[in-house]
Amino acid sequence: MTGRHATAPAPRGAWRAAFADLVGSDARLLAFARRAAWILVPLTLGVVAVLYGTGPEPRRNWRGDVLGVDFSQIWVAGRAALEGRAGEPYDLPVHLANLKAAFGPDCRFAWHYPPVFLLPAAALAVWEPQAAFWLWTALSVGLFAFAMGLAAGCRDGAGIALAHPLVFCTLVYGQNALFTAALLTLGATLVDRRPWLAGLCFGLLCYKPHFAVLAPLLLLATGRRACLGACLATMLALAAAALAAFGPAPWIGFLRTLGTTNQIILRDAGAGLDVNASAFGAVRLAGGTMAAAWAFQGLVALAALALALRSWRGPTPAPLRAAALLAAVPLLSPYLPVYDLAPLVPATLFLVLAARDAGGLRWPERALLCATPLFALPRLVADLTGVPLGLGLALAVLACVALRVLHPGGAPMRPGPSTAPRPGGLGHRESAPRA
Secondary structure, three states, X not given: XXXXXXXXXXOHHHHHHHHHHHHOOHHHHHHHHHHHHHHHHHHXXXXXXXXXXXXXXXXXXXXXXXXXXXXXXXXXXXXXXXXXXXXXXXXXXXXXXXXXXXXXXXXXXXXXXXXXXXXXXXXXXXXXXXXXXXXXXXXXXXXXXXXXXXXXXXXHHHHHHHOOHXXXXXXXXXXXXXXXXXXXXXXXXXXXXXXXXXHHHHHHHHHOHHHHOHHHHHHHHOOOHHHHHHHHHHHHHHHHHHHHHHOOHHXXXXXXXXXXXXXXXXXXXXXXXXXXXXXXXXXXXXXXXXXXXXXXXXXXXXXXHHHHHHHHHOXXXXXXXXXXXXXXXXXXXXXXXXXXXXXXXXXXXXXHHHHXXXXXXXXXXXXXXXXXXXXXXXXXXXXHHOOOHHHHHHHHHHXXXXXXXXOOOOOOOOOOHHHOOOOOHHXXXXXXXXX
């Protein structure tokens, strides 16, 4: 009987108590995240490298998809630019023919990036697709990890951030969202200490104009002239470099395709209603009209913009100010593919840093951290149920930041003697440099 009792499963109440003990302690929650990262980061990178970066036939991965998925069109556009045909990515029939010739008839993507993105695309197209995809992945992971570590002031921050499901989502799509999140994070971290370097980081975002617009606006509104000057100078220098390298054809093509881009992405939902995690996309997913979708998008964008302006113009702590920027940026765009939710990863990191400096996490922040695994499912849930989970998670991050900004004196959940933050890492109040 004693042996049987010793091996009997724990009662359900014991599991609930263990979970409550875990989420009720900042230190134990951090320790759990560290242990999870040790497993998830190697697993993520291994799956991306093997399953998505190799395959049984040239230019196909083991899932049967195009090698690199969305990265395939970056390579094709870059190869066209490299061979003196930089205007072709903006001619949709020609671009589709180039994709078909390189990767097969099922590779069909429209090119919507401004010509400045042809600069890195052409540099990558020097290599064959597989080597280029591995280099792309390594650079995005490296820059993202560096930015997260700099923001957190420790390697724990980088490791835990890399374990986030949105990192895996971005890598399997072969997308650039980790670069976007990293550049925003570096700019927000360095804006007061190294304004010229921060402006450079913000300016490099011009390859994604709808994500690049908020930072200069906040710099202008807060009188950060040195940082704003560096940002604008970087944008102009990149535009001039693209013009010098590829001529005017891509710029003419880009301007001509703006209306077509709006039609393909927003009106026709060419990428699928389930992939768009924006407020606009949520209304369209629910069967709403274009007018209703634009109205809701406007309300959400105004709320995000108002919070960012309030945070940057007021006496807001630097980590919380950075969190407001990163949480607001994705919500401004009417087109928000699930991988472009990646800035929410550093937004959450900065929110945790702000909570650390204020004495501990509040219960909505704990709930948000416990909901992190749901970030792996936004498109699946939207496809199966019509519920815009991606937008819900983005709004939850924004709401947690807003609670901190608007009610800075709220009491955190106080840890007991066994739950006090440990020295070093994210739990130590002096371990991270201030932005």
